[in-house]
Amino acid sequence: MIASLKSxxxxxxxxxxxxxxxxxxxxxxxxxxxxxxxxxxxxxQDKDGSLHHETGKFFSIEGIRVQTDYPSPCEWKQPIINxxxxxxxxxxxxxxxxxxxxxxxxxxxxxNVNHVQLxxxxxxxxxxxxxxxxxxxxxxxxxxxxxKPHQIILDQLQxxxxxxxxxxxxxxxIIKVDEDVPVLEDFYWLTLGQIKALIQEDNLVxxxxxxxxxxIDFTEYIHSDKDLEGMSVFGxxxxxxxxxxxxxxxxxxxxxxxxxxxxxxxxxxxxxxxNQIAEWECxxxxxxxxxxxxxxxxxxxxxxxxxxxxxxxxxxxxxxxEGICAFVVKxxxxxxxxxxxxxxxxxxxxxxxxxxxxxxxxxxxxxGTPRPPFTDYVLNAQKEQIVFDTRQSEEGGRFYQEQxxxxxxxxxxxxxxxxxxxxxxxxxxQINNFLLYNNYINIQARSLIAAIxxx
Amino acid sequence: MIASLKSxxxxxxxxxxxxxxxxxxxxxxxxxxxxxxxxxxxxxQDKDGSLHHETGKFFSIEGIRVQTDYPSPCEWKQPIINxxxxxxxxxxxxxxxxxxxxxxxxxxxxxNVNHVQLxxxxxxxxxxxxxxxxxxxxxxxxxxxxxKPHQIILDQLQxxxxxxxxxxxxxxxIIKVDEDVPVLEDFYWLTLGQIKALIQEDNLVxxxxxxxxxxIDFTEYIHSDKDLEGMSVFGxxxxxxxxxxxxxxxxxxxxxxxxxxxxxxxxxxxxxxxNQIAEWECxxxxxxxxxxxxxxxxxxxxxxxxxxxxxxxxxxxxxxxEGICAFVVKxxxxxxxxxxxxxxxxxxxxxxxxxxxxxxxxxxxxxGTPRPPFTDYVLNAQKEQIVFDTRQSEEGGRFYQEQxxxxxxxxxxxxxxxxxxxxxxxxxxQINNFLLYNNYINIQARSLIAAIxxx
Numbered sequence: 001m002i003a004s005l006k007s008x009x010x011x012x013x014x015x016x017x018x019x020x021x022x023x024x025x026x027x028x029x030x031x032x033x034x035x036x037x038x039x040x041x042x043x044x045q046d047k048d049g050s051l052h053h054e055t056g057k058f059f060s061i062e063g064i065r066v067q068t069d070y071p072s073p074c075e076w077k078q079p080i081i082n083x084x085x086x087x088x089x090x091x092x093x094x095x096x097x098x099x100x101x102x103x104x105x106x107x108x109x110x111x112n113v114n115h116v117q118l119x120x121x122x123x124x125x126x127x128x129x130x131x132x133x134x135x136x137x138x139x140x141x142x143x144x145x146x147x148k149p150h151q152i153i154l155d156q157l158q159x160x161x162x163x164x165x166x167x168x169x170x171x172x173x174i175i176k177v178d179e180d181v182p183v184l185e186d187f188y189w190l191t192l193g194q195i196k197a198l199i200q201e202d203n204l205v206x207x208x209x210x211x212x213x214x215x216i217d218f219t220e221y222i223h224s225d226k227d228l229e230g231m232s233v234f235g236x237x238x239x240x241x242x243x244x245x246x247x248x249x250x251x252x253x254x255x256x257x258x259x260x261x262x263x264x265x266x267x268x269x270x271x272x273x274x275n276q277i278a279e280w281e282c283x284x285x286x287x288x289x290x291x292x293x294x295x296x297x298x299x300x301x302x303x304x305x306x307x308x309x310x311x312x313x314x315x316x317x318x319x320x321x322e323g324i325c326a327f328v329v330k331x332x333x334x335x336x337x338x339x340x341x342x343x344x345x346x347x348x349x350x351x352x353x354x355x356x357x358x359x360x361x362x363x364x365x366x367x368g369t370p371r372p373p374f375t376d377y378v379l380n381a382q383k384e385q386i387v388f389d390t391r392q393s394e395e396g397g398r399f400y401q402e403q404x405x406x407x408x409x410x411x412x413x414x415x416x417x418x419x420x421x422x423x424x425x426x427x428x429x430q431i432n433n434f435l436l437y438n439n440y441i442n443i444q445a446r447s448l449i450a451a452i453x454x455x
Numbered sequence: 456m457i458a459s460l461k462s463x464x465x466x467x468x469x470x471x472x473x474x475x476x477x478x479x480x481x482x483x484x485x486x487x488x489x490x491x492x493x494x495x496x497x498x499x500q501d502k503d504g505s506l507h508h509e510t511g512k513f514f515s516i517e518g519i520r521v522q523t524d525y526p527s528p529c530e531w532k533q534p535i536i537n538x539x540x541x542x543x544x545x546x547x548x549x550x551x552x553x554x555x556x557x558x559x560x561x562x563x564x565x566x567n568v569n570h571v572q573l574x575x576x577x578x579x580x581x582x583x584x585x586x587x588x589x590x591x592x593x594x595x596x597x598x599x600x601x602x603k604p605h606q607i608i609l610d611q612l613q614x615x616x617x618x619x620x621x622x623x624x625x626x627x628x629i630i631k632v633d634e635d636v637p638v639l640e641d642f643y644w645l646t647l648g649q650i651k652a653l654i655q656e657d658n659l660v661x662x663x664x665x666x667x668x669x670x671i672d673f674t675e676y677i678h679s680d681k682d683l684e685g686m687s688v689f690g691x692x693x694x695x696x697x698x699x700x701x702x703x704x705x706x707x708x709x710x711x712x713x714x715x716x717x718x719x720x721x722x723x724x725x726x727x728x729x730n731q732i733a734e735w736e737c738x739x740x741x742x743x744x745x746x747x748x749x750x751x752x753x754x755x756x757x758x759x760x761x762x763x764x765x766x767x768x769x770x771x772x773x774x775x776x777e778g779i780c781a782f783v784v785k786x787x788x789x790x791x792x793x794x795x796x797x798x799x800x801x802x803x804x805x806x807x808x809x810x811x812x813x814x815x816x817x818x819x820x821x822x823g824t825p826r827p828p829f830t831d832y833v834l835n836a837q838k839e840q841i842v843f844d845t846r847q848s849e850e851g852g853r854f855y856q857e858q859x860x861x862x863x864x865x866x867x868x869x870x871x872x873x874x875x876x877x878x879x880x881x882x883x884x885q886i887n888n889f890l891l892y893n894n895y896i897n898i899q900a901r902s903l904i905a906a907i908x909x910x
């Protein structure tokens with residue numbers, strides 16, 4: 001694992017991989033045509049405005065009523081994606097010449113800004129892999145279904161976007177195989193270092209890959225000081241803090257801070273007719289807020305012209321603004337700490353999840369309402385404070401051309417000492433402890449963690 | 456903490472404490488009179504048969520429909536206690552002459568088989584401590600509300616009985632104070648060793664105390680080999696396994712086993728009218744299954760004749776059989792492992808929780824249906840295999856005279872090697888990792904963990 005993390009030259013160079021993705025992007029023609037919901041084949045709109053697949057599987061777009069007392073009593077209604085099935089986001093790995101390689105796929109998704117992005121080996125909902133659509137069996141599925149305990153590198157249930165999905169989770173899994181694996185067209189073996197290097201560029205590595213690799217605890221594979229050679233300060237601080245449960249705050253203090261928030265506030269979500277939400281309009285072609293804020297639901301027909309022509313219809317969610325996700329980090333007692341936010345989102349399974357320091361849409365930044373804490377700080381960061389600053393895509397199977405700015409910003413000396421009550425400094429080791437257990441670290445935070453340059 | 460764990464002689468001897476509880480039991484007169492639901496003051500029965508407090512607070516008894524595909528597709532309806540509020544189960548501690556003391560209360564609950572049991576310092580629902588009932592403020596509440604981060608010994612949200620409560624959780628919290636604390640009547644300072652010694656006896660230590668102390672990780676306080684002196688094999692194995700994430704299975708394997716189960720099965724719970732459940736009858740005095748199985752709901756008037764007379768009405772849940780909760784333990788590679796069961800219960804927040812090897816009602820053992828795995832093994836255990844075998848009460852504020860047999864049984868050489876898929880051997884260190892995070896270890900398992908003799 002350590003060799004894989006450190007290696008930017010594997011079976012293919014980074015240049016090969018970039019060229020390969022860029023070539024595939026040129027070869028592929030993806031046409032996404034907006035159509036009325038009534039014309040989406042195999043989908044129907046219920047009399048309450050909600051959208052469903054005719055099998056009752058895949059996902060649906062439904063109306064929910066959200067009630068909470070955080071930060072003070074309030075209530076709103078909105079559409080949400082309801083996808084109760086747990087799917088696989090799986091990466092198959094194999095050791096080749098002493099280096100661990102990850103089998104990555106150049107995958108087309110209708111919502112991607114560029115058509116093709118680097119995806120996990122397997123990306124399949126239960127409806128996909130039980131072949132509800134009557135299509136082909138997902139490639140490599142059987143490796144994951146038949147994996148033996150000793151093959152598991154990680155296997156975690158993790159949440160998805162809590163503002164868009166109702167309690168959705170996916171199974172993030174990495175397995176290691178010893179036998180020879182046939183490498184199908186559009187699949188390539190990459191090192192972990194290569195995947196992480198490509199995350200430093202815009203929209204090359206898809207969200208599913210980012211969430212899966214965020215769960216890798218490379219510190220388990222550190223056996224000597226030699227393994228630390230070539231590591232960045234973040235890599236070394238990850239190793240150092242993984243050995244200590246405590247940082248600026250003890251793990252008990254961190255857990256208590258989070259328990260206090262979960263105990264103090266309620267979140268209640270119930271069904272409501274989608275076409276009777278006052279702030280939203282159900283039109284023939286879109287479901288949209290009257291003030292054009294947040295997001296809208298489209299009905300689309302997707303045609304992909306590749307080696308074979310494929311075409312299907314589905315709803316997609318389109319954001320109305322770009323968003324920003326950023327961690328502010330700061331050395332405390334000589335070790336980097338991440339400023340973690342406890343964030344309530346309506347689709348959370350457990351009231352709050354742990355989110356980046358800043359996670360908001362830029363729309364809400366410019367409309368005159370107060371900006372969320374630290375947003376100004378991050379947007380005004382000086383060049384020398386910025387570890388990375390990229391645009392990363394949300395999952396193109398559900399979201400239409402949604403990208404968020406991903407930033408890691410080092411706090412300067414002026415950074416305020418006093419934190420609002422929903423913020424807490426944590427070491428990478430502490431974050432990593434939470435990552436082992438489901439529904440703690442949200443997907444935006446995981447996307448940023450995946451990008452941390454450990455070498 | 457270590458001194459407290461090892462000390463059976465504190466400010467009071469065990470004999471003093473037993474006499475004090477027994478005296479209080481004699482002094483107190485608790486009268487629980489079964490009355491028609493219609494006569495419960497401040498409570499009303501809705502037209503669907505459900506029972507509610509007139510404030511809409513405290514708890515209610517409602518009907519639910521449960522659908523799951525575990526182990527195969529099935530559906531049933533049942534009454535359940537709906538108590539969405541998170542309450543405090545808090546123990547205040549203080550160091551006196553170098554030993555940590557726990558402030559325990561001799562508390563009367565209407566459902567207790569013996570009226571008085573040893574309870575946490577603070578045991579209060581949100582309705583209690585926001586004084587919905589107009590009563591007095593809970594004693595010691597302000598210590599917990601104002602606790603500073605460095606005072607926290609533990610602070611965890613933990614689940615309650617998943618077959619009886621709909622997703623209920625309580626805040627299990629232990630804080631340490633430095634200042635002098637007034638000791639009110641019925642409160643006494645006990646060592647951790649004394650509390651654990653009293654759990655070895657029947658029905659002396661209430662469920663709330665047991666769940667709170669189950670979360671104490673004493674291994675954090677072990678600083679030298681001297682601290683290990685006087686520890687039992689379980690104490691030493693706890694220390695040894697807390698340093699290793701891995702046991703018979705690695706932590707990745709254990710997490711993967713649990714992820715696989717959570718991913719593979721669904722649990723859906725929806726509301727249903729209580730008085731239209733075919734298998735249950737809503738009568739004037741009780742809500743009961745026609746076959747008299749599982750449990751029934753009573754309406755009661757409680758009168759407690761103590762220094763002052765208090766009287767109130769409430770529903771209580773009465774079990775129809777005694778239950779059994781047991782862990783089977785076995786030395787693997789020289790270290791004790793616990794056989795943990797992944798158990799689905801309808802009130803679980805997250806499909807499965809980790810439960811004891813055996814957790815069932817004895818009724819289901821004798822009615823001709825197959826006995827759950829390992830039940831026969833535990834019931835037929837030889838004397839020399841039994842570490843403890845006691846009867847412990849469920850929470851007397853909700854359950855009427857419910858006690859379960861709590862056992863820790865050492866596997867002999869004949870114990871079967873092959874486990875059913877929902878069972879997994881774990882070290883105490885691995886169990887302890889799960890205990891830090893909410894909704895993993897269920898309350899029956901925590902009750903057993905609290906009783907493990909570490910010295």
